[in-house]
Amino acid sequence: MARRSALKRAPKKPESTALRGVAGTRDMRSPAPSLDRIIHERLRLGIISALAANESLTFNDLKALMNTTDGNLSVHARKLEEAGYISCSKFFEGRTPKTEYKLTNAGRRALEGYLSHMEKLIEQMRT
Numbered sequence: 310m311a312r313r314s315a316l317k318r319a320p321k322k323p324e325s326t327a328l329r330g331v332a333g334t335r336d337m338r339s340p341a342p343s344l345d346r347i348i349h350e351r352l353r354l355g356i357i358s359a360l361a362a363n364e365s366l367t368f369n370d371l372k373a374l375m376n377t378t379d380g381n382l383s384v385h386a387r388k389l390e391e392a393g394y395i396s397c398s399k400f401f402e403g404r405t406p407k408t409e410y411k412l413t414n415a416g417r418r419a420l421e422g423y424l425s426h427m428e429k430l431i432e433q434m435r436t
Contacts, residue, residue, distance in 0.1 A: 347392045348423045352377060352385045357420050360395060360412035368408040386410060394419055 348354055355375050359366060366374070372382050389395045394416030398409050412420075 344426060345419055345423050347388060347394065348419055350385070352381065353389055354423075356382075356386060356389060356410070357394060357412065357416060360410060361417065361420055365409050365411045368410070371410065389416070392416075392419075 348357055352375055356371060359371060359374050368379075368382065368386075371386070372379065375382060386395065386397065390397050392415075393413060396411050396413050398411075400407055400409070
């Protein structure tokens with residue numbers, strides 16, 4: 310069995326350095342709040358946005374809108390539910406099981422905060 314040499318890994322850069330401006334631009338590490346990592350993921354942002362525009366959506370509606378698989382949607386919806394951003398109710402329509410999602414007040418506030426943050430970043434990049 311070959312011995313593995315202990316490689317030293319470079320320490321991870323803090324997230325704030327990822328927002329540094331290009332030479333000659335303003336440093337983006339201003340006291341702005343950090344991005345909501347729960348919402349920032351593409352599929353979760355899509356779910357939250359779709360629910361913000363609709364009273365409620367079924368699992369199949371979201372799956373079609375997001376063009377994703379059952380498993381992928383399920384994992385991301387559960388993450389949003391655990392964060393309190395969406396609510397999930399399960400019921401039967403006749404003999405067919407249905408899962409319905411709604412945006413919670415906390416989810417709406419989180420989305421508004423996320424959008425405000427993104428608008429500030431865009432504004433800083435344009436000035």
